[in-house]
Amino acid sequence: RHGGPRDRLGMGGVGKTTASALFNILCSEFEGCCFVPNVREQSEKNGIIQLRDKLLSILLEEKDLNIGANGVPSHVLRRLGRKKILVVLDDVNNPDHVQSLVGGHEWLGQGSRIFITTRDKHVICKEADDIYEVGALEHHEALQLLNLHAFNGRSLQMSQHNLMTKVVDYAQGLPLALKVLG
Incomplete structure (x- = not known):
């Protein structure tokens, strides 16, 4: 078939x-x-x-x-x-x-x-x-995608994590926005 x-x-x-x-x-x-x-x-x-x-x-x-x-x-x-x-x-x-x-x-x-x-x-x-x-990505998935594009998946310091959380909130979980912002 x-x-x-x-x-x-x-x-x-x-x-x-x-x-x-x-x-x-x-x-x-x-x-x-x-x-x-x-x-x-x-x-x-x-x-x-x-x-x-x-x-x-x-x-x-x-x-x-x-x-x-x-x-x-x-x-x-x-x-x-x-x-x-x-x-x-x-x-x-x-x-x-x-x-x-x-x-x-x-x-x-x-x-x-x-x-x-x-x-x-x-x-x-x-x-x-x-x-x-x-739909949009879940918060933890959005963080992973942003981390991949912004920091090549490396471990982050607390200040970087806080900034990434703000970016994820701003992008509303949209993969394209996260990719561009990363």
């Missing part, structure tokens, strides 16, 4: 960090991998067709695959269908974009996975196997 989309819904500053970490952990288990950041922004700037062609070029390891607006040819779909693929679509704001980019899960081979991050509940796919609502 194909793996269906795994949608992630969360506040800004959470989804991409989580999806990126997940992608880095899982990618070695797949024959083809692609992380597509900022789907909303890229599709508005260059169009969804150009973004799809770029994604398929990466997955099929074929430079400058130019399919265009006529739809994905059957020989390309057959090649995709033989591969176990991991795709992460970040910041999707249009429910049709998932279908346009990867055809739901019917284009992909056995064991393939599609992860979608979105801020909008209406984007979540009907065929999604799982939906995860991602």
